[in-house]
Amino acid sequence: MKLTLQKKPETDLDYVEIYAIKLKKDNSLFEQQKKLIESQLKSSSSVFRNSFGKGNEFKLQVREYLRKIGLLS
Secondary structure, eight states: OOOOTTSOOOSHHHHHHHHHHHHHHOTHHHHHHHHHHHHHHHHHHHHHHHHHOSHHHHHHHHHHHHHHTTSOO
């Protein structure tokens, strides 16, 4: 289905297509998305570092946790 901005979106994919159309017209949206993703990665790294430590300690702690919950044998 070819979507125009006037047609009401019906599926999640329609919203993705609308976003892609807007992104082509306004490149500042890309910069906003990039900042959002980088912020999420930084927060995620911080949470994992606080939970499991750094370096080799991180790897060992994560493996121990994954074994404990049954995702690693």
